[in-house]
Amino acid sequence: METETAQNPESKPDQSVILEVSGQTAILRLGTPNERYVTITPRRMETFEQALDKIESNPSLQGLVIIGSGPGLFCNGADINQISGVTDVAIAKGLASRGQGLFQRVASLKCTTVAAVSGACVGGGYELALACDYRIAANISEVKVGLPEIKLGIIPGFGGSVRLPRLLGLPAALDIILKGRMLPAKRGLKAGLVDEVVEVEGSADKGYSALEAKACEIASGRHTPRRKPIAFGEKILTFTGIGRKMVANKALAQVHKTTGGHYPAPPRAVEVATKALSMNVVPALDMEAQALAELIVTPESKSLVHLFFLTDEAGKRWKSLQDEVSQAKAAVLGAGTMGAGIAASLLSSGVEVLLVDLDSKARERAEAHIEDSLGKRFKYEPDKAKSSLAKLSIEGTIDSINDVEIVIEAIVEKLDVKKRVFGQLASLLPDTAVLASNTSSLPISEIASDLSHPERVIGMHFFNPAEKMPLVEIVRSSVTDQRSIAFTAALASKLGKYPVVVEEVPGFLVNRILSPYLAEAAWALGDGYSITDIDKAAVRFGMPMGPLRLLDEVGLDVAAHVAEIMSSSYGSRMETPPFTAKLASLGRLGRKSGKGFYVYNGKEGTPDSELSQLLELPDHPTAGSPAELQDRLILSMVNEAVRCFDEGVAGTPCRESAGQIDLATVMGTGFAPFRGGIMHYAERVGARDILTRLERLEKQHGFRFTPAMGIKARAAGSGGSFYEPIEGSSTMQ
Structure with a gap:
């Protein structure tokens, strides 16, 4: 086997791709094993181009497999930092055209091409996969496939707006593009975004090897995946002028209803995806690049990119306690609407929960609410809904609370009641347990004023409905310690929420x-x-x-x-x-x-x-x-x-x-x-x-x-x- 790292002499190793050739099959590994995730940067594109030069000059090749450099990796798309820094339309179009040109070279290869996905395959990463003949994915949690560009105020601009409607049909493609949907492997298969799912058994390395082996079978012609066909009605709506007009008009009406005309990207996405179907690929790509370039410099895109960085940072900030939080057990005191919602959020994230309320009817209502909530959350994974519900215990006395790392109180908004309850909790739990209140208005320092260890009392203010609202205010008093802050914020992050730490002032933030x-x-x-x-x-x-x-x-x-x-x-x-x-x-x-x-x-x-x-x-x-x-x-x-x-x-x-x-x-x-x-x-x-x-x-x-x-x-x-x-x-x- 011939192995070569394709990279510019001045480039860094972690900006490269690795080309391996074994007989009549080539494997192109995106990135190097020391990378935590792979993005498309100018340097990476240059090394990719060098690898394609070698592939194109080798007429004996029958197949090419494009795969991540290790388990859990593929390609996360373009470098968002690069997007945020572009302010000139001409420069933006040049960058888009370069990416399109690279992927068009992949699409034009005479050998069979297979994208083998074992991690995030989103944005430009999925557009690379679209340029391949086949797409397969490992059935692991790290896999996500889709085109989320609309969430950044832009459209798929490396060929995605042109190729996806041809693959799925216009209605299905617009559904993916306009919602910025990113799907796990099996749902991606059902949607037609991938052609086959490889079941993974054993270690991550074994799963990665199995995925690579299956991709090589396809690339060499020994196996052909069964692609989801476009239904007859979808073909009419996609490949006829009147059908496309009907789909576009319906999509534009829905876009205006949901966005109020504030976002320029969705209507532009409809326009490009629709028009591209009546054009040859090369002029369609030019139209796509121009649209991306004009959108990338808009205030709306810059604002959405700003938010992306904020949400991305919020997810990383409390990583140091993620291992501790992942093993934590929680108690929720109060089985009203908020308590039930908080419990459902914890359970859906794999946290073991004890729910406590003195009122038996409240407990019954909460249990029904939680079961319904988990059923909706795991609509496509009923076994996961069942296993999550199995982690719920419900009791009727506060004395049942023990052996938990955190208690989240969600009872009536009365200071004297909360103070009494927190006194009871403090006597039941070790000093290391965090005592959190879901209060929306009461001072944390007052709630903790009679306790011998007030430093472990903190506000954890969820918004209603707790399962859906993405923000949690982490409210610290003047004596709340850093460990309690970090643990509570890390728990909120585990729930998929965005924790914002705020000072104890009336109304919080x-x-x-x-x-x-x-x-x-x-x-x-x-x-x-x-x-x-x-x-x-x-x-x-x-x-x-x-x-x-x-x-x-x-x-x-x-x-x-x-x-x-x-x-x-x-x-x-x-x-x-x-x-x-x-x-x-x-x-x-x-x-x-x-x-x-x-x-x-x-x-x-x-x-x-x-x-x-x-x-x-x-x-x-x-x-x-x-x-x-x-x-x-x-x-x-x-x-x-x-x-x-x-x-x-x-x-x-x-x-x-x-x-x-x-x-x-x-x-x-x-x-x-x-x-x-x-x-x-x-x-x-x-x-x-x-x-x-x-x-x-x-x-x-x-x-x-x-x-x-x-x-x-x-x-x-x-x-x-x-x-x-x-x-x-x-x-x-």
Whole structure:
């Protein structure tokens, strides 16, 4: 066997590919064994090109296998750092064209080509696999196949938008591309993304060898996978002009419904994938490269890439405790909606759970909820749902809690009750056990004040519904120790959540930023704006739903309780109109009672036409345009977010803590992802513009819009960054 590392003399070994030739079969290993993951970099492309030169010059080759350099590896696609740094369309198109050219060379090889996938095969990695004749994958957890580029505000640009519709048919291809779906091996097989799945037995090395052996069988012509055919109806919709038009129109309508027109990439993806089917491959690739180049420089793409880096870093930050967390057992105290949701999240991630509640009916409801939740979570893996449920124990007394590494309390929001319960827990568990509270508003230091070891008490604030919401606030008091913080954050990461560590302040981080936004919606209603006007203003900005609809979802009784805490803590800038409390007193609690700002006869609800008369509100706004209404809502959040940053609520003011606020606002409030988070939005708008708009609102609507000192300071002189601290930031209000 001839083995050669194809690399430039000046390149690093970990940027290479390895070419091996044995008889009439060549094996191209992506990367080298010391790499944790493989990306497509300019240097790697150069070494790949050198390897292809050798393959193309060897007429005796019958087959080529492209495989990762070891178990759990294939190719993660393009280097995201490179994407973030491109600001010129011509440069972007050149990079895309180079990648396309490389993969087109693979597609044009006269020998049989096989992509053998034993790890992440996403983005450009899957586009490389698409250029091969066959794709096979090992049935291991590390395997993911798909095209997630849409989540970065771009489209597949190394041939994926051109080749996938030809492979799957246009409807199925658009479903993959527009959702940015990444599938495990067996679901990839069902979707047609891979042609065969290799079952793995024994060690990872044995599985890798079995995958390579199967790929070599295919490459040499000794075995041919059975590819999923395109159904007849799908062929009509894919390979006829009228069929493509029908599919494109339906897809564009759905895109507009789900994105509100805020994201340029999805409609462009529909356009490219549809048009490419009526073109030869070479001009279709040029069209794809141009579309990618134009999208990669948009503000939307830059914002989404910014979020990608934040989420990627959040997943890595607490890795040092992952081994300890992976063996941990947890108790959840309280079997209400939140407790059941938290327990389901733990179980779905493989954590053994003891759920405790004094109420037998609550325990029964929680068990049913958890079983249903796991069934949905593992819809395609019923055995995993069953094994996860088997890790659940349910008890009716707090004395049953022992031999766990962490307790997550999710009981009633009453300080005296929590203090008593935490005292009991402290007496039952060793000093090394972490005592966490899911409180959304109570001070952690007060909950822990009577304990001999308050340093192990921490806030672990999940958002409702706990199974779905991706953010967890890790709330530290002044005495919480680093080990408790790291353990709790690592556990949240294990659940697939994004932990954000915040200081113990009223409202913590998310509710503090969200509260003035919700309050301002109520003030605008009192000024005569309609429910529809207010909620549309927020949705037009990019929020997933309007603030009044959100209040109905949260519950107006819950919102009134939080508002009382916020106004008593932060004064008049957090006050809400008197009529908001009246709604709750009238039994209008939102969706759960059938009436709030909306009336819920169906799933969506309609604005309550009787509300203005009931609350004696004006019939029309006294002043203001739709743009001003949007500013009232959004800038109220920006103002508070800057205060939080300068006060160090998310950590010492710096680029990292600003990023944590961005992550928290997107994952916790739904702040428009295409704007990159609230600090990213403020940075793009600029301190001077924000100050001018806030001062105008202050003149019209009063002290609620008094600009934060940090905004004034950054607007002075040449204008400062919202990602950098300013002098005196720790005391600014």
